[in-house]
Structures are given as C-alpha cells and as structure tokens.
Amino acid sequence: MAAIEIRDLTLAYGDLKVLDRLNLDVREGEFVVLLGPSGCGKSTLLDCIAGLADVTEGQVHIGGRNVTWEEPSARGIGMVFQSYALYPQMTVRGNMAFGLRNAGMAKSEIAERIDRAAMTLQIEPLLDRKPAALSGGQRQRVAIGRALVRDVDVFLFDEPLSNLDAKLRAELRVEIKRLHERLGNTMIYVTHDQIEALTLADRIALLRGGIVQQYADPRTIYMKPANLFVAGFIGSPAMSMLEVVTAGGGTLRLGETVIDMEGYDGSVPAEAGRRLILGVRPEHVAIGPETGSDRSARVDLDEPMGSDSLLWLTLEGQTLSARADPDHGLTEGDQVSVRLDPARASLFDAETEIRL
Amino acid sequence: MSDSARSAAADPSGPVPTGPRPRRRVSRGNVMLYGTLIVIAVYYLLPLYVMVVTSLKGMPEIRVGNIFAPPVEVTFEPWVKAWGEACTGLNCDGLSRGFWNSVSILVPSVVLSIAVSSISGYALTAWRFRGSETFFTILIFGAFIPYQVMLYPLVILLRELGLYGSLWGLVLVHTIFGMPILTLLFRNYFATVPKELIKAARVDGAEFWTIFLKILAPMSLPIFVVAVILQVTGIWNDFLFGVVFTRPETYPMTVQLNNIVNSVQGVKEYNVNMAATILTGLVPLTVYFVSGKLFVRGIAAGAVKG
Structure with a gap:
C-alpha cells in the first residue's frame, strides 16, 4: 500500500513537451484512472511512474520515497x-x-506465490501452457497474475482491456474492480474508454496535451465538468452545447427564448449581453406536454438505442439532443415542447471555456 | 449421440462437390513452363555434372577429350590426392590443411560477428541513446564501401596491433565486415518485437543482459539461423581477406584451392582440380541443403509480423 505524489513532472523530447509541470496525488489504496484522447500523455505519465521513461524535470514519490531515478x-x-x-x-508459470x-527468491516461495495468484485469478489449469495457447482474456489474466505474484504496493494498468472484445472487456472490468476491493492496493489505470473510467475509478484525472484538465471523482467529472473539453469528452451521447447570452438577473437568452437558471450550482454573471455556452446532457432534457414548458423544438432525427431513444432537436436554430422513451411516438418535423434542467446543466465562459 | 451427430457420422463424405470435374493439367502452357524450367535446370547443372564426372576419371581418360562422357573406369584417386597429397608451394598435404584452417577461421568469426552484431542490434532498438541513429547510419554506410578500399589501412592497423598474419587478425576483419549487414538484420528483427515486452521485463527486474539472453534471444531463433547461414557461407567463400591477412601455412581452403588449380608447374591434373573444387564448395552447399527451409522461414519472419 502506498500513496503516490507527482511533483511538477515535465517530460520533453526536444521542444515537444509531452508532460508539462504536472502534479498529481494518489491516495493510499485509491483507484485512479488516467483518461484522455490519444497522445494526451496518459501512457507517458504511467511510464514515468513506472520508471520506464526518463523524466526531464520534477519528481515521483511512491510511498513517501523519492523514486524519480530508481x-x-x-x-x-x-x-x-x-x-x-x-x-x-x-510457460505461464515461467512468466509469473x-x-x-x-529478485533471487527461493524456489519454494516462488511456487507458493504462483499457486496463490493462480487461485485468485482462476488460471490454475493454464499454468503449464505457453501464451500462444491462451485466449486474449486468459492472457490478460496471466499478465495480471504476473504483477500479482510480485506482491507490490502499486498496480499500473496501461489500457489492459483495449485488445479484448466488448463482452470480455466488461467481464474483466468487473474482475479488476473486485481485485481492487479485495487487495486494496493503490491502482493507476490508463484508458481512453470513458465507460471503464467512470465504472472503475475512485477519481479520474482527465488529461489533454500533457496537462490535467480535471481531477475529481466520476460523478463530479460527469455532472460538473471543469471546462468545455471535459464536458465534450465525457458522456456518450455527448453533451449539447448551446450558445447563449446573459440577460441579467440570473437568466440567459437563447435566441428569443429566455432560460431561468434558478437552481444552477455555479454563478450566472449578473451583467447582460455576455456570451456563454450552456451545456446540457441529453438525459437532462425533458420533452413532451407534461413538462409544462412553452418552449418548443423541432424533431430532426430519431436514433433508437434499444433502452431509450436519442432525439435530435432544433431549438432556436441550435442543435440539442434529448434522451427519450423509445415509444415517444414523434416523427421528423414534429414540434415538441422541451424543458432544460438548470440544476444539472453546466455554464461555460465562451472565451476561457471554463465552467462558471 | 444426438440425431444430427448420427446423421453426420453416417455420411462421412460431407457435402458433394458440384460442377464439372477439374481437368488434369497437361495443357500447352504447362508443357512450356515445365519445359523451360527443365532446360534451365539442366543448363545450370551441366557444369556440376562435368566436374563430378571429370573428378572420377583418370588422366589418360581425360586426355581423350570427351568431357561429357561418363567415366569408363571410376577412380577415387583424384579425391584422395586433392584432400591429402596435392602440393601448394612446399606443402604437399593437400586441401586438408586449408580445410582445418578455414574451420578454425570460420568458427570464431561466425560466433564473434553474430554475438557483436546481435547485441548492437539489440542496443540500437531497445536502448536508444543520444546519437544512436547517427551511429547506425555510419555503420550501415560501411556496407556500401568496397572492401578493397579498406584493405591497405587494415593491413597497417593489424600490423600495429601485432595481429597481422595470425588467424585472430582475420577473425577480427571478418567480425568487422560482418557488422553492418548483420546489425541491420538484427535491428530490424528486434524492432518487430513489441516494446511492451521489454518494458514488462524491466518491471520484472531484468537488466540489459537478462533481457537480451532470457527474453529477446530465445524469441529470435529464426534470425540467428539466417545470420549463421549468411556468415558461414560468406566467410567460407572469402578469398580476398584470406589471401591478404594470412600466411601460406594458415591459408584458408579457398586460397589453397586457387594455388592448387592455378599452379603453373607440371601437368594440369584436371581431375584433381575438379575434386578439390567440389570439396571446397561442400560446406556452403551442405549448409544450404540442410537449412534452406529455415533460411526462408527466417527471412519471411523478418517481413511478417506475428
């Protein structure tokens, strides 16, 4: 068990800064997911923690020990x-x-540890096989086992499920979560898959261009994204972004429509005429007459997704998506009344892109 | 047993193929193709045939002049003479001396050149350092410079090192000249090995040599086979370095063969010359026949990613 502290970490190849003065604290026993698009530096950060990449500047501490050059x-x-x-x-046994x-460990101790890890991961029948004779899921179990036998304080996962098919991925995801609950080790997990991030993490660090955009628990990241990038990256289907202007007194104007932001947890600028962006997640857009709203939008497209349906609407000339009951009975061109939930929306400054 | 399984067992032939039966291919195209191939094969095999036939004849029979005729009286005398009695200069112990010289040049040269090149290739892929690309470019550049250019400087270099004329001097030369191509070969092969494998090994506490000896080398058997074949044939067939860097008593087989065949004194013993030539070529031939399949597999393994 060990906490991890990353202090002003910079990694540069010539002029290209892959990581730029990055700070990150991971608590003892915490499950932290490093999330971000390709090339955001998340795998490089993991390599720095592992000691597989030479840092240009800054320090890495694991368990209170400076390991930057270990x-x-x-x-x-x-x-x-x-x-x-x-x-x-x-063989699998040889790998483990x-x-x-x-490390020069005694044979009996090695055998004992392998047996214990194999039991935990249910790979006992595979111990004498070569990796080529294993399926993808089995291989990844063995790879986890190889980390497990070493009895380490910190587990690092570098996109461990990305090579597996969807079903196996879901299975192993649950297994990794169980493993974390049972072992209680500190775990850092790199992925570009937001579902993995949201389901596994205690906290998510969202990276872009070698800089942490937001570091918070999944609920906060989802509900209160720190900026436009986070808002756009997290959530599928994506958040709708509406261009609005402040109308004073805690209200916004979207074209001709006035939206009262009563209940919004951030601050709505008091001055009128300031350009903002209102982000609304599809599930926070209610449609139909029972909403009691007098705003109406036109239905452009209906995307049935099984459990529910994604409706693409045009409101005051801007595109908005709403998650609806699949039996909504609406067709293209229909007018439907909509209601946005201000308490669960996000408001961003149009220039700085930061949440207000 | 279920019903479907039983019915499948009752009809082992499976689905019946439909459509016209494929005709046997004795078409004009095939006759042309195989005819051409046979003619070319005969053309290339003819000199070998002449060599074998001549080496089994006595001198009186050769003087008759029918070089394609099979021997009337088969004799192994020329082979024995070529191996153990033919004279070059003052030595009259045949090619056997050259053979053993070649072996004692070949074994250390092959081992040393492959060891040095594989480790260089490994270092250049897995442990990039500042300027490693430049280093590699310079090394590859060496493959394009004609050997003859470097001959004289090398002689001086070896003289200064006190290695000139010794077997070890020649071993050193072969190792150096093997490096560009072999390093390229190994580097490209190791580059196909996933980087994560080396990372995993480092996390597992393996250092430079452990990763090479326990992880990378055992995975790369095909490319080592290719390297051995290239080096064995190349070094065995070498004449230039052999004649420049050794003394008469340490001449490799190729140089000795030349001295036997090109000797200007006495009668030209064609049968002995033929036998000596075949004997000299036997080692690379054997290597090809034994390892031909492995060779192709190794070359292909470098191209196709597993």
Whole structure:
C-alpha cells in the first residue's frame, strides 16, 4: 500500500513537451484512472511512474520515497500492458516466476506465490501452457497474475482491456474492480474508454496535451465538468452545447427564448449581453406536454438505442439532443415542447471555456 | 449421440462437390513452363555434372577429350590426392590443411560477428541513446564501401596491433565486415518485437543482459539461423581477406584451392582440380541443403509480423 505524489513532472523530447509541470496525488489504496484522447500523455505519465521513461524535470514519490531515478523493479510496482506482453517462449508459470527469479527468491516461495495468484485469478489449469495457447482474456489474466505474484504496493494498468472484445472487456472490468476491493492496493489505470473510467475509478484525472484538465471523482467529472473539453469528452451521447447570452438577473437568452437558471450550482454573471455556452446532457432534457414548458423544438432525427431513444432537436436554430422513451411516438418535423434542467446543466465562459 | 451427430457420422463424405470435374493439367502452357524450367535446370547443372564426372576419371581418360562422357573406369584417386597429397608451394598435404584452417577461421568469426552484431542490434532498438541513429547510419554506410578500399589501412592497423598474419587478425576483419549487414538484420528483427515486452521485463527486474539472453534471444531463433547461414557461407567463400591477412601455412581452403588449380608447374591434373573444387564448395552447399527451409522461414519472419 502506498500513496503516490507527482511533483511538477515535465517530460520533453526536444521542444515537444509531452508532460508539462504536472502534479498529481494518489491516495493510499485509491483507484485512479488516467483518461484522455490519444497522445494526451496518459501512457507517458504511467511510464514515468513506472520508471520506464526518463523524466526531464520534477519528481515521483511512491510511498513517501523519492523514486524519480530508481529502476522500475525497485519501485514496488507491477504493470499490466495492453498487448499483454507475456514472454512467448516461457510457460505461464515461467512468466509469473521471471520477476521473482530475477529478485533471487527461493524456489519454494516462488511456487507458493504462483499457486496463490493462480487461485485468485482462476488460471490454475493454464499454468503449464505457453501464451500462444491462451485466449486474449486468459492472457490478460496471466499478465495480471504476473504483477500479482510480485506482491507490490502499486498496480499500473496501461489500457489492459483495449485488445479484448466488448463482452470480455466488461467481464474483466468487473474482475479488476473486485481485485481492487479485495487487495486494496493503490491502482493507476490508463484508458481512453470513458465507460471503464467512470465504472472503475475512485477519481479520474482527465488529461489533454500533457496537462490535467480535471481531477475529481466520476460523478463530479460527469455532472460538473471543469471546462468545455471535459464536458465534450465525457458522456456518450455527448453533451449539447448551446450558445447563449446573459440577460441579467440570473437568466440567459437563447435566441428569443429566455432560460431561468434558478437552481444552477455555479454563478450566472449578473451583467447582460455576455456570451456563454450552456451545456446540457441529453438525459437532462425533458420533452413532451407534461413538462409544462412553452418552449418548443423541432424533431430532426430519431436514433433508437434499444433502452431509450436519442432525439435530435432544433431549438432556436441550435442543435440539442434529448434522451427519450423509445415509444415517444414523434416523427421528423414534429414540434415538441422541451424543458432544460438548470440544476444539472453546466455554464461555460465562451472565451476561457471554463465552467462558471 | 444426438440425431444430427448420427446423421453426420453416417455420411462421412460431407457435402458433394458440384460442377464439372477439374481437368488434369497437361495443357500447352504447362508443357512450356515445365519445359523451360527443365532446360534451365539442366543448363545450370551441366557444369556440376562435368566436374563430378571429370573428378572420377583418370588422366589418360581425360586426355581423350570427351568431357561429357561418363567415366569408363571410376577412380577415387583424384579425391584422395586433392584432400591429402596435392602440393601448394612446399606443402604437399593437400586441401586438408586449408580445410582445418578455414574451420578454425570460420568458427570464431561466425560466433564473434553474430554475438557483436546481435547485441548492437539489440542496443540500437531497445536502448536508444543520444546519437544512436547517427551511429547506425555510419555503420550501415560501411556496407556500401568496397572492401578493397579498406584493405591497405587494415593491413597497417593489424600490423600495429601485432595481429597481422595470425588467424585472430582475420577473425577480427571478418567480425568487422560482418557488422553492418548483420546489425541491420538484427535491428530490424528486434524492432518487430513489441516494446511492451521489454518494458514488462524491466518491471520484472531484468537488466540489459537478462533481457537480451532470457527474453529477446530465445524469441529470435529464426534470425540467428539466417545470420549463421549468411556468415558461414560468406566467410567460407572469402578469398580476398584470406589471401591478404594470412600466411601460406594458415591459408584458408579457398586460397589453397586457387594455388592448387592455378599452379603453373607440371601437368594440369584436371581431375584433381575438379575434386578439390567440389570439396571446397561442400560446406556452403551442405549448409544450404540442410537449412534452406529455415533460411526462408527466417527471412519471411523478418517481413511478417506475428
């Protein structure tokens, strides 16, 4: 068990800064997900924590110890990779024993640890097979086992489920969560899949361009995105962004429509005529006559998604999506009354893109 | 057993193919194709045939002049003479001396050049350092410079090192000249190995040598086979370095063969010359025949990612 502190971490290749003065604290036993689009530096950050990349500036502390220049094996970490990275010429047992042998551990102790880890992960029947004879899911289990036997304080996962099909991914996701609950280790998990991030994380660090955009628990990230980028990245279907101007007295004007922001948890600028962006998630847009709203929008498109239906609407010339009951009975061109929930919306400054 | 399984078992032939039966291909195109191939094969095999036939004849029979005729009286005398009695200069112990010289040049050269190049290739892929690309470019550049250009400087270099004329001097030369191509070969092969594998090994506490010896090398058997074949044939067939960097008593087989065949004194013993030539070519031939399949597989493995 160990807390991790990252202090002003910079990693640059020449002029290109992959990570830029990045700070991150991970509490003992916490499950933190590093989330972001490709090339945001999340895997590089993980490599820095693991000691696989040489940092340009800054420090990494694990368990209160400055490990910035320690070898990966001396940091008390175990790592699981996207491509499994199993040694193809060794059996499953050999793969799991490799790190322990390098550490000079006694044979009996190695055997005992492998048996224990194999039992935990239910891979006992596979121990004498080569990786080539395993399925993707089994390989990733073995890769987790290889980290498990080393009895480390911190687990690092680098997109471990990205190579698996959707069903297996969901299964292993649950398994990783269970593992975390049982072991209580500190875990850092890199992914570009927001579902994995939202389901697994205690806290999510959302990265872009080597900078942490927001570091908060999944609920906060989803409900109160710190800026437009976070708002757009998290949530599928995506949040609708409406261009509005302030109308004074806590109200906004969307074209001719006035929206009362009563109940919004942030601050609505008092001066009138300031340009803002109103972000509304599809499930926070209510439609139909029972909403009692006098605003009406035109139905452009209906996307049935099984459990519910995504309606694309035009409100005052702007596009808005709403999550509706699949039996809504509306067709293209219909007018329907809509109601936005100000308490669960987000308001962003149009220039700085920061949530107000 | 379920019903469907039983009915499947009752009809082992499975679905019946439909459409016209495919005709056997003795078409004009095939006759042309195989005819051409056979003619070309014969054309290339003819010199070998002449060599074998001549080496089995006695000198009186050769003087008759029918080089394509099979031997009337088969004799292995020329082979024995080529191996153990033919004279070059003052030595009259045949090619056997050259053979053993070649072996003692070949073994350390192959081992050393492959060891050095594979480690260089590994370092250049897995442990990039500042200027490693420049280093690699310079190394590859070496492959395009004609050997003859470097001959004289090398002689001076070896003389200064006190290695000139010794077997180890020649071993060093072969190792150096093997490096560009072999390093390229190994580097490209190792580049196909996922980076994450090396990362995983580092997390597992393996350092430079452990990663190479326990992880990378055992995975890369095909490319080592390719390298061994290239080096064995290349070094065995080498004449230039052999004649420049050794003394008569340490001449490799190729140089000795030349001295036997090109000797200007006495009668030209064509049968002995033929036998000596075949004997010299036997090692690379054997290597090809034994490892041909592995060779192709190794080359292909470098191209196709697993």
